[in-house]
Amino acid sequence: MRMESASAENRCKSGVEKMKKIMILGASMSQVPLIRAAREEGLYTIVASTPGDWPGFAQGDESSFTDISDPEAVLREARRHEIQGIVTCCMDAGVPALGYVCEQMGLCGPGMNAARTARNKFLMKEAFRKNGVSCAEHRKVTTEEELEEAIKRFGFPVAVKAVDQMGSRGIYRCDTYEEAGNCFRSIMESSKEGYCLVEEFIEGTLFNGEAMLRNGQFVFCMTDNTEAYAAAVPTPVGHSFPFEKEKELGEMARREMQKAVQAVGYDNSAVDFDLLYRDGKVYVVEINGRAGATCLPELVSMTYQVDYYKALVKLAMGEPVAEMFRKPSANFACLSHILSSDKEGRLLSVVNWNDESDPDIVEISVDVKPGDLVRKYTNGRDRLGQVILKGKSLRGVKEKLEEVRRNLVFHVEG
């Protein structure tokens, strides 16, 4: 069934032309719950993405084959459809266009400043430093001489970053001059900006901040633990709540998150933060103007007992959202984990002995089937599926994850 009956009735009664229209940027699996939530809210949904076999297209009322990383193209489509709201979640590709369209059409969402910094990590870092946000020191680097100067200042290791890429592409940790030089040259070849960003590398523990802003105020702001896959730079493969350093670092993290949103100029938006802590101090790595990936909307939904996807839709339509969020549930813990393979090969079988009637197992989903080629995990595109758990304590959900993983076996050839 494609339509919820309530919204189907709504469509017949009032006629499609009278329905409010929302554009959803992206049509991948991660946008599907957002598209569904928009339909359940009685909105006419236009799903925008480059053409492809994306599951989101079948979920929306209409498809718009548009490159969502191209703000002008998205604006043209948004105007043509006369939309009243625009939204995305869990991925960065559409964020600059989202900010641009909101600004140009006067819609509720991240403004132009925020959109500009979302397109450029150097501008974001400049805004952070100017506003006293605790973050790694940085330099704009255009030549090999400037690279050497930056390294002399920070010492190894350094982070060498493309300013205009996302999803851990073009982000390197470098421990030698040779590595740094190679990364710098490879970024300079592919980056459109003509410079790269070099930062002191904070050898700390990665964690996450998740929040929503309405008229510049947090309607909620939470921190959670990040499970990081140890690649060249750590990549998140899971999150869990509550934050285990809440007592020591919770307040400090919220203060820095507040400064960071002000620095960048977010006022009506979901925001997601990459944070690090080291020696009792919190560092903001970056802020993203959209809900986080790796099941963060599901964790927010469970923690605050709301449908977070509906909150994202309501916010995009300029509706009040603050009353949806009260205190996070007490004595509650939850966790998400991306399933992955540690080797490449043909998938022979998947065996799942887990008891899925267990109320603490919220979801175990597998995206691959026997015969598929699976890759050794390097980023989110190599995922095999996901697990979402809830329970009374962080320790409990972590133990449950171990049990779930023992009872779920991917047989990979070779």
Ligand SMILES: Nc1ncnc2c1ncn2[C@@H]1O[C@H](COP(=O)(O)OP(=O)(O)O)[C@@H](O)[C@H]1O
């Ligand atoms: N200065 C730094 N020190 C330590 N780790 C960093 C630093 N900058 C980035 N990282 C690590 O690299 C990851 C990706 O960098 P980020 O700037 O968030 O780019 P992306 O847009 O690809 O997520 C971060 O989540 C963090 O783990």
Ligand SMILES: [Mg+2]
């Ligand atoms: Mg990041």
